[in-house]
Amino acid sequence: xxxxxxxxxxxxxxxxxxxxxxxxxxxxxxxxxxxxxxxxxxxxxxxxxxxxxxxxxxxxxxxxxxxxxxxxxxxxxxxxxxxxxxxxxxxxxxxxxxxxxxxxxxxxxxxxxxxxxxxxxxxxxxxxxxxxxxxxxxxxxxxxxxxxxxxxxxxxxxxxxxxxxxxxxxxxxxxxx
Amino acid sequence: xxxxxxxxxxxxxxxxxxxxxxxxxxxxxxxxxxxxxxxxxxxxxxxxxxxxxxxxxxxxxxxxxxxxxxxxxxxxxxxxxxxxxxxxxxxxxxxxxxxxxxxxxxxxxxxxxxxxxxxxxxxxxxxxxxxxxxxxxxx
Numbered sequence: 001x002x003x004x005x006x007x008x009x010x011x012x013x014x015x016x017x018x019x020x021x022x023x024x025x026x027x028x029x030x031x032x033x034x035x036x037x038x039x040x041x042x043x044x045x046x047x048x049x050x051x052x053x054x055x056x057x058x059x060x061x062x063x064x065x066x067x068x069x070x071x072x073x074x075x076x077x078x079x080x081x082x083x084x085x086x087x088x089x090x091x092x093x094x095x096x097x098x099x100x101x102x103x104x105x106x107x108x109x110x111x112x113x114x115x116x117x118x119x120x121x122x123x124x125x126x127x128x129x130x131x132x133x134x135x136x137x138x139x140x141x142x143x144x145x146x147x148x149x150x151x152x153x154x155x156x157x158x159x160x161x162x163x164x165x166x167x168x169x170x171x172x173x174x175x176x177x
Numbered sequence: 178x179x180x181x182x183x184x185x186x187x188x189x190x191x192x193x194x195x196x197x198x199x200x201x202x203x204x205x206x207x208x209x210x211x212x213x214x215x216x217x218x219x220x221x222x223x224x225x226x227x228x229x230x231x232x233x234x235x236x237x238x239x240x241x242x243x244x245x246x247x248x249x250x251x252x253x254x255x256x257x258x259x260x261x262x263x264x265x266x267x268x269x270x271x272x273x274x275x276x277x278x279x280x281x282x283x284x285x286x287x288x289x290x291x292x293x294x295x296x297x298x299x300x301x302x303x304x305x306x307x308x309x310x311x312x313x314x315x316x
Contacts, residue, residue, distance in 0.1 A: 020228050072259055074268045076288040076308075082255065082270060111230065113218055113292070113303060115264035120292045120304055122220045124228065142222045144290045144306040146266050148259070157259060158266055160290040160306050162226075 020124060020142065034114070041112055041119040044147050044154035049125075053104040056129060060097035064090060068148060068155035078141060078164035079171040099170060101129035105139050119154060121145040125161065133170045179260040187258045187265040190293050190300035195253050195271075202250065202275060206243035210236060214294060214301035224287065224310035247275035251285055263295040271307065280312030 044066070051062035067073060067089065075083040075092060083089050105127030113120045125143050130136045146158035190212070197208035213219060215232040222228050229235050251273030259266045273285045292304035 020226055072257070074257060076268065076290065082268070082288050084257065109228065111218070111220060113264070113294070115294070116262035118259070118261035118264040118266070120264065120266070122222065122228075122304065122306070142226075142228055142306065144222065144304065146259070146290075146292075148261065158268060158290065160268070160288065162309055 020140065038112055038114050041114050041121065041147055041154055042110070044119075044156070045107070045110065045112075045121045045123070045145055048145060048156055048159075049105065049107055055093065055097050056101045056103055058097050058100045060093045063093045063097075066156055068150055068157045070150075070157065073157045075158070076160040078161045078167050080163055080168045095171065095174060096167075099167075099174070100131060101137075102131040103127060103129040103136075107143075117149045119147040119149075121147065132166050133173065134166045137164065137166050139164065183260055184258055187260055187267065187293055187300055188256055190265075190302070191256050191258070191267045191269065191291060192253065194291060194302055194305075195251060198251050201239060201243045202247045204243050204246045206240045209239045209243070212302050213239075214296055214303045216296075216303065219303045221304070222306040224307045225313040225316070226309055245279075246277060247283075248277040249273060249275040249283075249285075265293045265295075265300060267291045267293065278310070278312045279316035283310060283312050285310065 048066050051066045054062045067086065069086040071085045073086050073089055075089045077092065079092065083092060105125045108124040108126055110121065110123040122144050125139055125141050127139045128136060129139060141162040141164065144160040145156060147154040148157045193212050197212045200208045213232065213235065217231045219232055219235060220230050221235045221238065223238065227238065229238055251271050254270040254272045256267055256269045269289045269291065271285060271287050271289050275283045275285060287308040287310065290306045291302060293300040294303045
């Protein structure tokens with residue numbers, strides 16, 4: 001059975017009501033078998049969002065640290081596009097740091113599925129960036145985050161969020177399109 | 178390292194999901210119910226902005242989508258898999274068209290992330306996240 005080898009945990013970090021429709025089965029969640037590993041993945045996820053909030057100040061250093069630098073990492077962020085490989089992903093983070101959007105986001109409804117060496121995290125990103133080309137921007141988007149255990153550390157290998165049209169346009173302007 | 182047979186099995190599971198979508202557009206939800214894990218920890222972030230947790234809520238969503246009979250088609254354009262043990266992540270671009278969406282003809286070109294878990298020797302979908310399709314969000 002997969003449950004013998006796969007540690008599964010549903011974590012409801014915050015029950016804040018949001019306009020994003022959510023629904024949850026009334027059935028019980030699978031038993032937690034390795035809470036330490038799940039906690040390590042949650043810590044990695046918190047580290048990603050701490051790095052994101054630092055990036056909004058213009059500093060992409062922590063973001064480079066939380067990501068795997070492998071050639072198979074992928075990124076589908078709020079600016080659009082589908083990026084592949086650390087070189088492309090590092091470039092977009094540098095671009096986003098240069099936007100100096102300010103403000104910050106926090107996570108709601110965080111859920112984790114952990115297997116040997118790979119972890120899936122889903123959550124809501126909720127916050128505000130005051131310095132976009134259109135002025136202050138409220139953020140309320142869904143995110144899928146994937147982490148891989150590399151040399152004992154959980155490193156991000158994929159990030160997918162819904163689009164933020166204001167940032168799609170700002171990115172196009174920065175690239176002269 | 179992931180062997181070629183495992184990678185092909187995961188990509189075949191992703192293709193099976195695409196085929197289930199195309200059946201669903203015609204009103205048949207059965208293939209979709211078959212490709213998903215029926216566990217309580219599965220999650221779905223679909224194009225109408227929903228965030229559903231647990232098989233009961235997700236099965237209901239697919240049945241309702243099938244009833245709408247959007248018609249048309251979708252195909253995988255850029256599937257990439259990362260696999261470790263019993264968990265696999267597939268990133269993809271979904272490209273197609275639904276002629277009978279709530280806003281009329283709806284071209285589809287969206288990014289997708291799917292997760293699969295090996296259950297009883299079969300790769301079953303445990304998560305799907307797509308970008309939004311605004312006609313579906315507003316309907």
